[in-house]
Amino acid sequence: MSGLEVIASQESLMVAGLSAHRSLESLSRLAQQWRPPWVVASDAEAAAGYNWELPAETRLLTGPEGLEQLAASDDIDVVLAAIVGSAGLRASWAALSAGKDLALANKETLVVAGSLITQLAKRQGCRILPVDSEHSAIFQCLEGSSCQAVRRVILTASGGPFRTYTREQMEEVTVAQALSHPTWDMGPKITVDSATMMNKALEIIEARWLFDLAPDQIDVVVHPQSTIHSMVEFADGSVLAQMGPPDMKLPIQFALTYPERHPGPAARLDLTAPLQLDFEPPDNERFPALQLGHEVAGAGGTAGAVLNAANEQAVAEFLQGRLRYAEIVPACRDVLRHHTFDPSPTLEQLLRADRWAREEVTRWTHT
Numbered sequence: 001m002s003g004l005e006v007i008a009s010q011e012s013l014m015v016a017g018l019s020a021h022r023s024l025e026s027l028s029r030l031a032q033q034w035r036p037p038w039v040v041a042s043d044a045e046a047a048a049g050y051n052w053e054l055p056a057e058t059r060l061l062t063g064p065e066g067l068e069q070l071a072a073s074d075d076i077d078v079v080l081a082a083i084v085g086s087a088g089l090r091a092s093w094a095a096l097s098a099g100k101d102l103a104l105a106n107k108e109t110l111v112v113a114g115s116l117i118t119q120l121a122k123r124q125g126c127r128i129l130p131v132d133s134e135h136s137a138i139f140q141c142l143e144g145s146s147c148q149a150v151r152r153v154i155l156t157a158s159g160g161p162f163r164t165y166t167r168e169q170m171e172e173v174t175v176a177q178a179l180s181h182p183t184w185d186m187g188p189k190i191t192v193d194s195a196t197m198m199n200k201a202l203e204i205i206e207a208r209w210l211f212d213l214a215p216d217q218i219d220v221v222v223h224p225q226s227t228i229h230s231m232v233e234f235a236d237g238s239v240l241a242q243m244g245p246p247d248m249k250l251p252i253q254f255a256l257t258y259p260e261r262h263p264g265p266a267a268r269l270d271l272t273a274p275l276q277l278d279f280e281p282p283d284n285e286r287f288p289a290l291q292l293g294h295e296v297a298g299a300g301g302t303a304g305a306v307l308n309a310a311n312e313q314a315v316a317e318f319l320q321g322r323l324r325y326a327e328i329v330p331a332c333r334d335v336l337r338h339h340t341f342d343p344s345p346t347l348e349q350l351l352r353a354d355r356w357a358r359e360e361v362t363r364w365t366h367t
């Protein structure tokens with residue numbers, strides 16, 4: 001939705017296609033409103049059972065193949081990839097393979113297949129433009145700087161709803177508690193990830209690939225106000241930060257209009273009222289996901305696919321009441337430790353590792 005608001009505000013942007021998985025009513029309504037050449041319903045079964053009313057000029061594609069076909073279509077210059085989870089990987093891959101720039105909100109694309117995806121983008125001469133707010137901030141701070149001049153990047157984290165919880169309190173966390181985020185309004189999966197700080201772990205891995213950094217060049221600082229979206233520290237000690245109210249419209253717009261900047265619908269920073277910026281180091285004891293993020297960023301290979309899939313499955317089990325909140329990260333760690341590491345997998349092998357990790361978590365949950 002934020003993406004469409006941005007597009008509506010920019011004369012240079014048009015919608016060539018829209019996709020949804022099962023939210024077919026919204027998709028149908030948006031198709032009526034935007035009249036794009038294409039819509040994709042990626043759940044083919046749900047699409048087959050739906051009573052479509054589409055504008056005459058709009059063609060319907062279904063299934064994961066439909067997403068790949070849309071991403072590669074001639075009508076398109078840039079693909080805004082915002083599917084949640086590793087389900088978004090194939091469409092990102094198809095977009096880059098077809099020579100499209102990729103505005104990437106789906107961090108799993110890089111977490112799962114960072115090495116292959118960045119090589120593919122390079123080979124194809126395509127840009128990967130980060131939409132994740134932290135990575136957009138780093139990208140903006142890096143403008144015009146050579147990578148050798150970067151000492152480290154500092155990802156800011158809101159700390160989520162359990163920032164001040166003790167370990168004992170975390171044992172008792174319910175689904176409703178995990179789904180209430182203090183500063184960002186997001187879907188259930190990413191909200192739980194933000195509570196466990198697995199979201200930040202995935203962002204460490206994402207940053208490693210996006211900016212070609214060593215894991216020890218990526219730090220995390222807890223910043224509850226989510227006003228600074230991340231920072232870059234340069235060799236001379238200077239630190240640049242990018243600021244704004246928490247609003248995804250800004251990173252989306254920057255990715256879609258890059259390298260230009262135009263007026264847009266994003267919320268503005270209000271400095272007429274007192275503004276407080278707090279920072280604290282993250283507590284790795286209470287948030288063990290961060291350690292996993294650094295480990296996996298260093299390991300590469302199949303590790304990202306396994307961590308990501310294990311987490312997706314563990315969060316799904318938690319949301320359905322089959323796994324306790326405090327077990328999400330330990331389940332991921334166990335699955336990661338038990339997997340047969342491959343340092344240079346193909347895309348197929350990554351997808352196989354993804355499936356294996358999901359099955360392992362399901363087994364973990366049911367024993």
Ligand code: MG
Binds near residue numbers: 132133134203
């Ligand atoms: Mg983020």
